Amino acid sequence: xxxxxxxxxxxxxxxxxxxxxxxxxxxxxxxxxxxxxxxxxxxxxxxxxxxxxxxxxxxxxxxxxxxxxxxxxxxxxxxxxxxxxxxxxxxxxxxxxxxxxxxxxxxxxxxxxxxxxxxxxxxxxxxxxxxxxxxxxxxxxxxxxxxxxxxxxxxxxxxxxxxxxxxxxxxxxxxxxxxxxxxxxxxxxxxxxxxxxxxxxxxxxxxxxxxxxxxxxxxxxxxxxxxxxxxxxxxxxxxxxxxxxxxxxxxxxxxxxxxxxxxxxxxxxxxxxxxxxxxxxxxxxxxxxxxxxxxxxxxxxxxxxxxxxxxxxxxxxxxxxxxxxxxxxxxxxxxxxxxxxxxxxxxxxxxxxxxxxxxxxxxxxxxxxxxxxxxxxxxxxxxxxxxxxxxxxxxxxxxxxxxxxxxxxxxxxxxxxxxxxxxxxxxxxxxxxxxxxxxxxxxxxxxxxxxxxxxxxxxxxxxxxxxxxxxxxxxxxxxxxxxxxxxxxxxxxxxxxxxxxxxxxxxxxxxxxxxxxxxxxxxxxxxxxxxxxxxxxxxxxxxxxxxxxxxxxxxxxxxxxxxxxxxxxxxxxxxxxxxxxxxxxxxxxxxxxxxxxxxxxxxxxxxxxxxxxxxxxxxxxxxxxxxxxxxxxxxxxxxxxxxxxxxxxxxxxxxxxxxxxxxxxxxxxxxxxxxxxxxxxxxxxxxxxxxxxxxxxxxxxxxxxxxxxxxxxxxxxxxxxxxxxxxxxxxxxxxxxxxxxxxxxxxxxxxxxxxxxxxxxxxxxxxxx
Ligand SMILES: [Zn+2]
Ligand SMILES: [Zn+2]
Numbered sequence: 028x029x030x031x032x033x034x035x036x037x038x039x040x041x042x043x044x045x046x047x048x049x050x051x052x053x054x055x056x057x058x059x060x061x062x063x064x065x066x067x068x069x070x071x072x073x074x075x076x077x078x079x080x081x082x083x084x085x086x087x088x089x090x091x092x093x094x095x096x097x098x099x100x101x102x103x104x105x106x107x108x109x110x111x112x113x114x115x116x117x118x119x120x121x122x123x124x125x126x127x128x129x130x131x132x133x134x135x136x137x138x139x140x141x142x143x144x145x146x147x148x149x150x151x152x153x154x155x156x157x158x159x160x161x162x163x164x165x166x167x168x169x170x171x172x173x174x175x176x177x178x179x180x181x182x183x184x185x186x187x188x189x190x191x192x193x194x195x196x197x198x199x200x201x202x203x204x205x206x207x208x209x210x211x212x213x214x215x216x217x218x219x220x221x222x223x224x225x226x227x228x229x230x231x232x233x234x235x236x237x238x239x240x241x242x243x244x245x246x247x248x249x250x251x252x253x254x255x256x257x258x259x260x261x262x263x264x265x266x267x268x269x270x271x272x273x274x275x276x277x278x279x280x281x282x283x284x285x286x287x288x289x290x291x292x293x294x295x296x297x298x299x300x301x302x303x304x305x306x307x308x309x310x311x312x313x314x315x316x317x318x319x320x321x322x323x324x325x326x327x328x329x330x331x332x333x334x335x336x337x338x339x340x341x342x343x344x345x346x347x348x349x350x351x352x353x354x355x356x357x358x359x360x361x362x363x364x365x366x367x368x369x370x371x372x373x374x375x376x377x378x379x380x381x382x383x384x385x386x387x388x389x390x391x392x393x394x395x396x397x398x399x400x401x402x403x404x405x406x407x408x409x410x411x412x413x414x415x416x417x418x419x420x421x422x423x424x425x426x427x428x429x430x431x432x433x434x435x436x437x438x439x440x441x442x443x444x445x446x447x448x449x450x451x452x453x454x455x456x457x458x459x460x461x462x463x464x465x466x467x468x469x470x471x472x473x474x475x476x477x478x479x480x481x482x483x484x485x486x487x488x489x490x491x492x493x494x495x496x497x498x499x500x501x502x503x504x505x506x507x508x509x510x511x512x513x514x515x516x517x518x519x520x521x522x523x524x525x526x527x528x529x530x531x532x533x534x535x536x537x538x539x540x541x542x543x544x545x546x547x548x549x550x551x552x553x554x555x556x557x558x559x560x561x562x563x564x565x566x567x568x569x570x571x572x573x574x575x576x577x578x579x580x581x582x583x584x585x586x587x588x589x590x591x592x593x594x595x596x597x598x599x600x601x602x603x604x605x606x607x608x609x610x611x612x613x614x615x616x617x618x619x620x621x622x623x624x625x626x627x628x629x630x631x632x633x634x635x636x637x638x639x640x641x642x643x644x645x646x647x648x649x650x651x652x653x654x655x656x657x658x659x660x661x662x663x664x665x666x667x668x669x670x671x672x673x674x675x676x677x678x679x680x681x682x683x684x685x686x687x688x689x690x691x692x693x694x695x696x697x698x699x700x701x702x703x704x705x706x707x708x709x710x711x712x713x714x715x716x717x718x719x720x721x722x723x724x725x726x727x728x729x730x731x732x733x734x735x736x737x738x739x740x741x742x743x744x745x746x747x748x749x750x751x752x753x754x755x756x757x758x759x760x761x762x763x764x765x766x767x768x769x770x771x772x773x774x775x776x777x778x779x780x781x782x783x784x785x786x787x788x789x790x791x792x793x794x795x796x
Contacts, residue, residue, distance in 0.1 A: 106203075107148075110207060112150055147199070156177060161173055237458050307605050310599060326547055333510035353542065359494075361490075369443060370413065370478065371454055391471060404458060409452040431476055486521050486522070615667075615671075701718040
């Protein structure tokens with residue numbers, strides 16, 4: 028990035044202030060799962076023939092769109108293996124044989140022979156079909172949905188090349204194997220392609236948790252005869268429910284806000300509502316919190332500080348402590364064995380990655396997905412905390428030894444395991460393969476490896492010491508007043524040599540018999556309000572409450588941030604978020620009812636794990652229940668539309684006021700009339716600082732690109748300008764002075780220039796040699 032670019036001011040033209048956030052599309056408002064976009068075949072804007080909807084629920088509309096067999100059918104001689112992402116296709120092709128890579132329409136696929144069979148391995152690129160509403164429906168509620176090819180939406184037009192290739196390869200094949208990620212999303216992706224592109228009722232299924240040669244070979248040799256129908260139907264049900272909720276509630280909210288004459292896209296989803304309510308409730312708890320004073324009583328003897336175990340809330344009770352002059356000391360020693368932490372499931376990984384490296388839960392999911400596709404770790408979307416023998420952990424530990432000598436410490440025969448399990452996958456573990464990685468991926472990879480090694484490492488052992496002082500003074504229950512001091516020494520580091528862990532070591536001498544108390548001290552304290560959630564603690568509570576799935580939770584949190592309902596790393600609900608929940612609570616509380624959301628999750632789980640055959644009936648039942656609830660909500664909304672609109676508008680206005688305050692910095696030093704403000708330019712797609720007296724005052728300052736700019740608490744020591752903070756994804760926030768006339772800024776440019784020259788010289792030198 029050119030540092031100079033944002034420091035030098037130049038004659039920047041001011042663009043009209045625009046809303047920072049781009050308008051959301053209906054698809055964005057309703058999509059929870061974001062299918063990844065590896066290597067978009069972007070230039071392929073070929074609109075192609077527009078397809079009709081393909082219906083939903085497979086069986087119901089089976090055959091609704093038969094391919095006209097204009098082209099004479101080629102010989103069907105291949106077995107077609109379908110993966111979710113291009114990288115997985117490559118891994119599978121190379122695991123099964125010596126493939127030939129072919130490219131068509133910029134999309135690659137592989138051809139190989141194995142056991143006399145001709146095999147094609149080709150991939151989707153996430154979802155190739157999306158739900159959309161059947162055209163012609165007006166207002167809300169609307170319930171008619173259909174699966175349509177994703178390429179029909181402009182943002183997903185790059186999927187067309189994949190769609191076309193799969194259709195072509197499908198015509199040459201007589202056996203179909205779904206090898207997408209083994210989870211509900213993967214099953215929906217595979218099933219949709221099998222029924223809508225290949226025109227098949229079913230397919231075989233490859234199930235695997237790592238993209239390694241041995242496991243992929245094993246998986247191919249042990250094909251499942253059918254897709255996992257439970258996952259397929261549960262997945263489709265989830266898509267439909269989220270869609271119906273998303274579109275109808277968003278329409279209801281927008282219709283209400285329009286009655287107030289304002290316009291802003293507001294939305295709320297099936298899980299988003301209850302999730303937002305949790306944060307708003309916490310915010311109100313903090314707001315209404317009245318701190319209570321209390322005292323902590325400390326005693327000093329032999330140079331050691333002792334604490335009275337109870338906090339004292341009644342000041343009068345402090346009196347009796349003042350007379351304490353001596354006590355009987357007793358030292359108790361114990362040895363404590365501390366087991367290694369359990370293997371990583373996704374939530375625990377997200378929590379730990381945030382705790383040790385500050386990586387957000389969605390950032391962790393992304394990086395983990397990448398590591399999985401590289402074959403370095405097992406499938407990350409798992410709730411399991413177990414390491415089954417079939418994983419052959421000892422072999423993996425051996426492989427890890429080369430780069431992680433700590434692996435030699437893994438002496439435990441059986442790993443320590445957690446309670447949670449997952450029918451589809453084991454916990455997250457490294458495969459033993461290596462590759463050069465980027466910063467965040469490497470941090471995450473190291474954390475996963477260390478966790479894996481440590482579950483096979485010995486306990487840590489500490490020597491704990493506790494000295495109890497018993498006095499002759501009695502408390503209000505008639506028991507002697509006591510004081511404690513605790514010491515800790517680490518005897519054996521065990522697994523803590525491998526995985527990060529903080530011990531607070533504290534040396535204490537032995538103390539026994541009668542001792543003199545040198546001083547009694549009262550420390551003034553106040554009860555503290557409950558803490559705000561962090562991204563990591565928020566996914567933990569959503570999991571505990573059974574809201575969302577392991578995969579969607581971090582995405583839901585991101586959505587709530589993007590909609591302007593939440594802010595900060597210590598998560599705060601914005602005025603808009605609070606008002607939205609307050610309004611819904613008053614007028615349509617069912618939208619934010621977490622019990623209802625959880626019940627639906629349970630019903631979808633029931634479909635997923637059902638052993639019965641009538642899954643489609645179950646799907647219909649869940650959906651028709653949801654339709655009834657949405658109908659009720661819509662009725663309620665329509666009656667109270669004006670009131671709801673008025674209340675939401677209040678929230679919006681506060682939100683806008685706060686946003687403007689947050690973006691206003693200081694009085695303009697040039698014209699001394701206007702205020703300097705952070706402005707986002709939609710034209711250049713970056714923020715800059717401009718004067719509110721524009722066009723009379725044309726003062727501007729440039730700002731770093733690709734980052735969120737916020738006010739900081741600090742003032743520049745050199746020039747006295749308030750400092751700003753630049754926040755970039757995956758980077759530490761950086762505080763800087765934006766005043767282009769400030770000495771610190773000039774120095775920064777010089778240093779940058781020097782660095783640039785040095786790099787230039789080095790490059791020149793390398794070329795010369
Ligand atoms: Zn000005
Ligand atoms: Zn300065």
